[in-house]
Amino acid sequence: MDFTELRHLAEQIETECGKAIIGKGEQIRLVLTSLFAGGHVLIDDIPGVGKTTLVKALSAVLGCGMVRVQFTPDLLPSDIVGMNIYSQKTGEMVFTPGPIMTNILLADEINRAIPRTQSALLEAMEERQVSVDGVTYPLAPPFMVLATQNPVETETTFALPAAQLDRFLFKLSMGYPTPREEAAMLRTVGDGAAFADLRPLLSPEEVNRFTREIRQVRLSDPVVAYIVELVQATREQPELACGASPRVSRDLFRASKAYAALSGRDYVTPDDVKYLARYVLPHRVLLSHQAALSGLEAAGVVETVLAQVPCRETGEVLAHGQNA
Known part of the structure; x- marks a missing residue:
C-alpha cells in the first residue's frame, strides 16, 4: 500500500503547527503516531515550554474537537465522564455528557487530581467508553488523551499509579528551545499564537480512514520477534522490579506501524521499533528499590536493553517478509 499521501500530510501538519509552536517537529510526529496508533500521550515537562x-495547535490542524480540563484536587470523576441529572420536564434521569466526549482531551496537570479522579480515565483510555450508573456510553473515534504534568513540583500533586501510566503509549518531554528557535518564537508568536489562523488539514473521518489503512502496514517475523524480545528482556533485568506488560508489546506493535506509515512506508524496520521503544518503555517499567536508591533511571535501563537485544535479521527480509 502506498503511504506517500500520509507522509506528505504529516509534513504539512508539522509545517502548519510550526506557525504556533517552533522547533517541536519530533514531538508533533510522535503525537501523530500515537493518534493513528490509537494511543495516548503524557507530556512531562516544566511550565512554559509549550x-x-x-x-x-495540533487539535486545530487536525480538525478534531478538543476540550481542556484543568485537573485540580477538587475535580470529581463525574466532572470528566458526566452524570445523570433529573429532568423536571420528563420526570426521568437524563445523562449529561462530560468533557471526555470529545476527540482530544487535554488533561492539564493530570497529577494534581486525586487518584479517584485519575482512575476515571482508565476505562475511556483502554476501552473507548465510559460507564455511568451501570450504563455504558461509547466514545466516538478518534479519541486521544493528551495529559501534561510538571515533574519538578510535588506540592498538592498525586503521582500517577502504574495502571494509569501503562495506559499512555508515549511519555514525552518538550525540552528547552535552542537560541535560534527561541528567537524565531519571539518573532513569530511573541505576541501570542494565533490558533484561529491555523488551517485544518484533516477531519475526524479522515483520521479514522488513515487509522484503518495503517493496519495494513507489514511487520516481518524478525521484527515481531524483536518487539517480543525487547519486552521480554525488561522482565529479566535485575534493576527492574517489574518489566513491561503484554500491553506494551501490543502498543509498540501498533505504534511502529503508524510511525512507518507516517514515514511513507508500508513496512516496519527494526530502527522504527528501536526509536519508539525509548518513548514507550521507560514509564512502563518499575525500578527495583535498590536501583532507585543507587540513582539509576528507567530510561538508562531501557538503553541497556536496547544495546543487549539485537534484531536477528536485516535487509530485504524485513521489508518484504511475512505480514503481521
Missing part, C-alpha cells in the same frame, strides 16, 4: 500550545 505543552498546552502543542496540543491546541
Whole structure:
C-alpha cells in the first residue's frame, strides 16, 4: 500500500503547527503516531515550554474537537465522564455528557487530581467508553488523551499509579528551545499564537480512514520477534522490579506501524521499533528499590536493553517478509 499521501500530510501538519509552536517537529510526529496508533500521550515537562500550545495547535490542524480540563484536587470523576441529572420536564434521569466526549482531551496537570479522579480515565483510555450508573456510553473515534504534568513540583500533586501510566503509549518531554528557535518564537508568536489562523488539514473521518489503512502496514517475523524480545528482556533485568506488560508489546506493535506509515512506508524496520521503544518503555517499567536508591533511571535501563537485544535479521527480509 502506498503511504506517500500520509507522509506528505504529516509534513504539512508539522509545517502548519510550526506557525504556533517552533522547533517541536519530533514531538508533533510522535503525537501523530500515537493518534493513528490509537494511543495516548503524557507530556512531562516544566511550565512554559509549550505543552498546552502543542496540543491546541495540533487539535486545530487536525480538525478534531478538543476540550481542556484543568485537573485540580477538587475535580470529581463525574466532572470528566458526566452524570445523570433529573429532568423536571420528563420526570426521568437524563445523562449529561462530560468533557471526555470529545476527540482530544487535554488533561492539564493530570497529577494534581486525586487518584479517584485519575482512575476515571482508565476505562475511556483502554476501552473507548465510559460507564455511568451501570450504563455504558461509547466514545466516538478518534479519541486521544493528551495529559501534561510538571515533574519538578510535588506540592498538592498525586503521582500517577502504574495502571494509569501503562495506559499512555508515549511519555514525552518538550525540552528547552535552542537560541535560534527561541528567537524565531519571539518573532513569530511573541505576541501570542494565533490558533484561529491555523488551517485544518484533516477531519475526524479522515483520521479514522488513515487509522484503518495503517493496519495494513507489514511487520516481518524478525521484527515481531524483536518487539517480543525487547519486552521480554525488561522482565529479566535485575534493576527492574517489574518489566513491561503484554500491553506494551501490543502498543509498540501498533505504534511502529503508524510511525512507518507516517514515514511513507508500508513496512516496519527494526530502527522504527528501536526509536519508539525509548518513548514507550521507560514509564512502563518499575525500578527495583535498590536501583532507585543507587540513582539509576528507567530510561538508562531501557538503553541497556536496547544495546543487549539485537534484531536477528536485516535487509530485504524485513521489508518484504511475512505480514503481521
